[in-house]
Amino acid sequence: MTTTTTVPATARASSVPRPRRGRRERRGPAYVFLSPWILGVILLTLAPMAVSLYLSFTDYNLFDAPEWVGLRNYTDMLTADPRYWRSVGTTLLFIVVAVPLKLALALGVALLLNSTRRAKGFYRSAFYAPSLLGASMSVALVWRALYNDGGTVDEVLSSVGIHLGGWVADPDLAVFVVALLAVWQFGAPMVIFLAGLQQIPSELYEAAALDGAGAWRRFVSITLPMLSPVLFFNLVLETIQSFQVFTPAFAISGGKGGPADSTMFYTLYLYERGFSASHMGYASAMAWILLLGIGAVTLILFGTSRSWVFYASEEAR
Template identity: 85%
Template sequence: MTSVLRTTPRPADAAPSSTPEGRRPRRERQGPAYIFLSPWILGAVLLTLAPMAVSLYLSFTDYNLFDPPHWVGLRNYTEMFTEDPRYWRSVRTTLLYVVVAVPLKLGFALAVALLLKGMRKGKGFYRSAFYAPSLLGASMSVALVWRALYNDGGTVDEILSGIGIHTGGWVSDPSLAVFVVALLSVWQFGAPMVIFLAGLQQIPGDLYEAASIDGAGRTRQFISVTLPMLSPVLFFNLVLETIQSFQVFTPAFAISGGKGGPADSTNFYTLYLYERAFSASHMGYASAMAWILLLAIGAVTLVIFRTSRSWVFYANEGA
């Protein structure tokens, strides 16, 4: 009797209960989280996932927005790849734009960020001034102003004519029209500039001091210190700008008047998709184009991620 009393714990010393009465069930604890997430979940399902599923179905149909969809299998895809030369011209135009606009935009953004980093006075003002074009975005009004600047008799044409360069307007020249859209994108370099500036401010000054002691000049410090330490930020900006560049629409629509001219030189992929969907009422064909664009962007992004292993440096690697 005595041993039993000694080994029996008192109520105050008893271990906390592991039964459901001792704590709330996991499902009950997660309930409020799902309630707060429900607007986002409903939005994702109703506004993103469901339309994507419908678009995938329509890509295998002949649908003109007025009659019921008619199943045609892979005919839209085979026509796209083998029977539509304008499709391939839109692909080439978009790729040219991406190859030109993305490096120029990131280059300008990094150059301005480096200048702002070294400024002692007025940094906030200039940072806001350079960021302002990104706030405007690729709006229709800005694109129309840009078209007027580069049109025949526009400001740029007058300036170039004054120094003996006669172009007759970039917008009407098939070899220059795509660069008008690319320059508009470059002009809106404020967002990547701010990201670059934040990354530059995180680089330890000790690295530059050590490089300077070793005899490295500004160019060598930029190559050996700045670029490696800034490579994660550069990678982030590269992915974002590449994805956005493949989806360019508003500037091309405004500058070309919605026709992709002259001679399809500004007939970007998304502009041609819009034309086939709403001008020609070939919604099934346009849906197929949209899914090919999604797969292409995914493939390019995957390539960037895979190649990043050889040029992106993280400070905590090997720690």
């Protein structure tokens, strides 16, 4: 005898999935709290970017209405403006000099601090202190005084028989004054390197020491591969920041990019064209080329990272 079980209608109705009203209703307060950030992104980031993109195709002098000129700003910039290419070369020279030196110094100090047993907190704070000052105008002016003719650096070098004069007034040395200021503020990448070093298992160094590996071999075979993701992170950040250097170049060159345009960085030339010469359309085009250039370099770094950045798998951990 077969028995049939009758399921009540209320039970069948309760088994049907219902829309989660509670979750949707809880989104309302979340959007309310996010609204200041959303409005800030729209009004302070996306809208100015859209206006800048439009102005890059116009002739705009800040006083008259923009006049549409199409691609003329871009063609003039890339084909008829030698100062533009000089600013590109100066910026690239700065990046090639400052970024490797800054990362090398940051890694070296991080290695020393990682092995320091006493007063570790004091040394960390002391080396990080210059980064707290940032790229301020006051720091750049003090730096200019140090490297000016008759400044501290000139006197110290002259006392040991090296007579270079003032670096700031020398077209061959002025860009290195800005680069050394960037290198001096190595605190931020140093802290990141130090955090990465503390994540490397000590058992790896112990095993390598038992196998007879020296300090250099342990550094090349263990430290660098294990630290490569952190090195890549610092490299990307420092490269992007170096493309945007402005305040030190402005202060050290007196806002003119001199001598002989040797410190005419890309952003300084953009400022000159936009606000000194009142060619805001041209400056907007320069800003977009800078954005595309930073994006291209970042993509190249990410593409090359596959051959030298190693990520430890969960199984290895």
